[in-house]
Amino acid sequence: MRLTLAFPLSLPLLPALTALTAAASTTTTPFTLSNLYTKQPNGNPDGQTNFYTIEFTLKSTNGDSPQSGYCWASWGDNSYTSNNAYSDYVPTGEWIQCAHNASEIGDQTSEFAFQLYKPFGIGAFEVAVLQNYTETSNNTPTQLIATSIPYTITNSTGSSSALTCSIIPSENPGFQVHASGECTTPSNFTGYEIPVANTSSACTNTPSTLVSLSFPVQERTVYGDNVFVVGNITELGDWDVYHAVPLSSEGYTDINTLWSGGDVKVSAGTPVEYKYIQWSADGSLLWECGENRVGSVEYGTCGMQTVGNDPDYFRCGNH
Template sequence: MTNQLARTRTLIRASRPLALATVGAAGLLASLTTAPSASAAEGTAPPACVQYYSSWRYTQVANDCSTAVSVSVQYTNGQSSSCQTVQPGTWATFNGYGTDMNYVTGLLTCTPAPVAAVFHANATTTYGQNLYLVGDLAELGGWDPAKAVPLTTDGTSYPVWTADLQLPAGTPIAYKYLIKNPDGTVVWESGANRTATTPATGTFTADDTWH
């Protein structure tokens, strides 16, 4: 994927003058309007470090910014694509302009809908202990055990514990499990932080075993 992204960036940069003169032509290549930062207000043009290349089949959006940017693609028929978060140094694929020549007019920043996340953890506990999930996102408690997300279990599913929550789409996450004892002390699982990336749409599922 790295080589493909590099080729896309090279094509975007090398063809920029031609693109500005041929907006609406097949193989549209555009340089976007500069914005103050990658955290531009929703519904505005993203910064110049976000660029796109459009063909009849695909529109590829490359993010050369230092932070993630969420964008939707705008088309001449007035419709917009779904919102996707593009991580720094990566690219995302949207629909192209199609055989009816529904050309891309630009990009707008947006807020993607959250995805449903389900965490399953196999953990053996003793009476009075409870399992929690904590991580780097606010939805995961921001690494604060006091704000950790509780998992639940029952006589049928034990020792598998489960938590259901909403997480930002297309976002890298880091997380761990911890056990809270009846006296309030906390036991963290061993090993490195667990990492994953939530999908742009749909459902995220994690099936883990306590370390």
């Protein structure tokens, strides 16, 4: 089953690809992009009746262990006033975070991200990919970012691409902009080999042994409610709810019920157990149900780490 949402899962824009300088001591292997699927809607003159979609698998052997990610984005159709057969609203200028697998696209903790460019057609487009990975040498972990330059994928006649497209011309009488269609690579296709163009340190300085932890969680609240995180270490209150760490509702909306922050500094290597709690406006306290959440403060994280999934969901809450 393929999900179609009108917005991508995205990362903040990183420095331009050309600004990343190669790390001479790092040897890299190409990214492998496979299981590619793209879709375009039917260009109905009413507009916004469906969504463009792209999804694919990324694999890499760079770093301490082989990694894979499921990359996906979807966005709205063109306006009915547009005469373009390609997408007007393809998300550009941002790195779109990949999930670990297709079953949990809300999990944004994989090492991979990708970026799209205009013009975007389902059978002809450019994509750049990124991996934020750890490489250990002499027992010292280093956080690195590897990126490609924009890589062209096309189904054009005479190309070596494995991408094939199926368009439904009966959906495209004269008053419609374009017909719906899909493009796929075959299941036995080993993938596009996308070279790594640049590698750079993910840290502006030596990876810190003191790491700032953030705890994003989804929970629907009403005015006067507040969400906290509490745990088994001093920095998280030693399970004392009166010393729990408050989270921020700065990014909270009716659609995106996100509480985030925490920003407590903990020594790398520390095991952590924690739970989210909610203080209501009337003074009542709600603990999330289930077992304690567990995690570990990682080395080589450049001094910052998001704990758990990004975000977690308040168990037995109202998210």
